Amino acid sequence: MRINKFLAEKGVASRRHADDMIAAGRVQINGKVATLGENVEETDEVLIDGVLLSREEKKEEYYIMNKPKGVICTVSDDRGRKTVMDLLPESVGRVFPVGRLDYETEGLLILTNDGDLAFRLTHPTSEIPKTYLVRIEGTMTEKDLNPIRSGVELDGVLTKKCKAHIVETDKAYTKVHITITEGRNRQVRRMFESIGRSVAFLKRVSIGRLKLTGLDRGEVRPLTEQEIAYLKGL
Ligand code: URA
Numbered sequence: 001m002r003i004n005k006f007l008a009e010k011g012v013a014s015r016r017h018a019d020d021m022i023a024a025g026r027v028q029i030n031g032k033v034a035t036l037g038e039n040v041e042e043t044d045e046v047l048i049d050g051v052l053l054s055r056e057e058k059k060e061e062y063y064i065m066n067k068p069k070g071v072i073c074t075v076s077d078d079r080g081r082k083t084v085m086d087l088l089p090e091s092v093g094r095v096f097p098v099g100r101l102d103y104e105t106e107g108l109l110i111l112t113n114d115g116d117l118a119f120r121l122t123h124p125t126s127e128i129p130k131t132y133l134v135r136i137e138g139t140m141t142e143k144d145l146n147p148i149r150s151g152v153e154l155d156g157v158l159t160k161k162c163k164a165h166i167v168e169t170d171k172a173y174t175k176v177h178i179t180i181t182e183g184r185n186r187q188v189r190r191m192f193e194s195i196g197r198s199v200a201f202l203k204r205v206s207i208g209r210l211k212l213t214g215l216d217r218g219e220v221r222p223l224t225e226q227e228i229a230y231l232k233g234l
Pocket of ligand 1: 100101102105185186187188189190202
């Protein structure tokens with residue numbers, strides 16, 4: 001099995017993050033620094049940052065967090081900023097965030113050590129709908145949202161069709177619900193920037209039918225069996 005898949009299955013990191021760890025020389029197989037794409041077997045001795053990875057079966061864990069802004073969505077930050085890991089209770093095992101929310105964005109974040117689920121939820125072909133509450137400075141009309149609905153160009157590539165509607169508006173601000181099925185870098189912020197509007201507040205409120213309801217900012221709870229089954233079926 002490829003080393004990145006192996007690390008994901010062991011709950012060390014998502015496959016993409018595992019590749020970063022390998023590229024950074026943090027992973028060793030049988031005493032040698034691992035290379036990207038290398039294969040590994042269950043009987044091999046794998047070390048992460050010099051620590052032996054247990055050969056035992058891992059227990060899968062799944063959490064939902066209401067990520068506050070001002071917290072970074074990684075397992076560790078080289079600039080010493082607060083990460084989502086700092087918000088987890090001590091009882092939580094080694095999990096990692098599924099996908100990213102910007103430093104300034106808040107809302108629904110899933111954390112797990114189930115590398116396969118993380119891979120499927122974040123893979124572009126999965127097209128899982130994610131809904132965001134956006135607050136824009138100034139007033140807006142439904143018509144202003146049309147370019148966003150039909151697709152705007154980001155880095156030379158059109159965004160996919162999406163749903164958007166105004167929840168509330170007055171002279172000072174507009175609140176919009178937008179549901180996108182992609183996960184491009186800073187996508188929602190850049191979609192609004194492309195029509196000349198800047199996002200003052202951004203919060204992810206749902207992933208598919210999984211909602212953030214009932215969790216205060218910074219709170220975390222385990223997902224229920226039903227929620228886990230639902231996400232696995234997406
Ligand atoms: N879109 C953004 O602009 N930021 C996020 O964090 C998520 C979606």
